[in-house]
Amino acid sequence: MEFPIDVALAEAVPRLPRGQGWWYEIKFDGHRTVLWRLAETVRLQSRSGRDVTRVWMDLAVAGMRLPPGTVLDGEAIIHDGGRISFSAAQSRAASSAARARALAARLPAHLAVWDILAHPVHGDVRGRPYLERRGLLLGLLADIGPPIQAVPATDDPEVAQTWYDTLAEQGVEGIVCKRAASPYRPGRIWQKVRHAETVDAEVVGYTGPAARPRALAVRLPDGRIGLSQALTAPLAVAVSAHIAACEPGRRARTHGEAYTTVGPGLVVEVLAGTTRHAVVTVTRMR
Template sequence: MSLAPPVEPMLARAVPRLPGPAALPGGTVLEPKYDGFRLLVFAGADGEVFLQSRNGRDLTGAFPEIADAAAALGEDVVIDGEAVICTGGRLDFSALQQRMNRRPRTVALLAREQPAHLVAFDLLQHAGTELLTWSYAERRAALESLFQGHGLQAPWALTPSTTDRALAEECWRLTEWTAVGVEGLVIKGLEQTYQPGRRGWLKYRTRNTAEAVIGAVTGSVIRPETVLLGRYSTDGHFLLVARSTPLAPRLRAELGGGLLTPAGADHPWHDVHFTSHWGSREPLAFSPGAPQLVAEFHGDTAVDRGRWRHPVNLHRLRIDLTPDDVPPYGAKRPSVDPDRPAAE
């Protein structure tokens, strides 16, 4: 095989709005953006398989059902795609995380109970021919031919794509799509080559509008940098739902000007420890504030059991609302605001 792991996958750059057809070489094609694990599948004609994560990690043992399906191809291929698991009609990112660092016996049990699928969206090599210098349109045709020639079914899935912007907006940005784990759109150029490690594609995330209670800040209460947002569970516990991106100067001034007051020793997060970001073990230093002030924020669709996985944008303070007006922790997904600019 001329391509051998690790190979850096081509990446996408966030944009605040959907671009026009001339934004990328040859015109744009749009694909759904899934809430999953990026996975490069290396398969040899001899049945040898390697599953590589975005950062080069070996995930072969974490997804045996995908590895077995790749070995069964009996061809020399390198496929780029997204590993996903569906639970209750929705893509389940936490189920993917449960596959990490587990014993083979445990992984085999999880694979039977919640099988993973590989949503393929690019073909980097086939039958000894490296395709990196081929255009997207040529690689897509080769990928479709591979699927058709083998009659590929689960755990394989071919991502839909379209050059029709109106169709993409109608199909993949509506509430029902975001509710099942489609985070937005990836925009690619029809004449683009595959450029490992380069952010040559574009991505537009659908954003949600929601409310939560400000429970703490990083920095100090009079000089806040970011906020930690919480919601009350039905049994009265105050639980973290999101952390914001750095606050805009206007919001820093409003919060630091006396709207947010320091919390006493009875604050529900007084002895609670948070980490600096999702999946990290690095402790986060924060200053609790009295959980009385409601804020409206914009976040993407990656929500696991009531908690936003990525930092959210604090949009405005809602002094007209009280904590009792905020949905409880784990409530159904908020409304989608597809025209709201994305931010990361």
């Protein structure tokens, strides 16, 4: 297994699937993070494959307690004021290394782990069923403790529905649903039920300077290109890092608006209610 990997994703559905063979996990509101425990160090990967070790260094240090050869998939989350704060996670993800250290001292991160991709004894376990991987994960983390912990999971849909109905105020985003017999592979192999009505969109361009983009041109699920509203400062900083790593773009237009194209690999979450129109609202990087 080589760094980085293509991660498994979830497709949004309106309600929990029910029936034999379904398992349900709490979906925390943070930043997707794959932890690689290598022979002598730890590396952290974002959903898009970027190396994000420098901004989650507290998790990298904690990951040194894991045995070499471990690869975990989960969510980097931050608690603030008794609830999970996505804005705190977003601020950390968009920080410089020095600022990330300062933020970590005040609000340390946790890694909510939902899958194990490589095991120190069994090697690459992505082809094994979810339920078997879940058992390997729980066994591995039994003696590790915070800030690296397995997400709660159940095969009882009524328990999962209660989680969904009662935990939103604590920063829980929803529920992820997985088949007990399913292997781990790239693409939308899971289902998710979320409180926020959002969809994922691929970034194809930006307006404004590359060092501080003002808005994004995104390809919506139906194939249309939409131009976003103005980006928040943390989003602009995070997007600029992706732009800097791409080849220079060309000029293009959508609905009469000009933008500069950008290379593939960046996905953002946009409010679903705005996708019927040319202008969309970006809520976060994925």
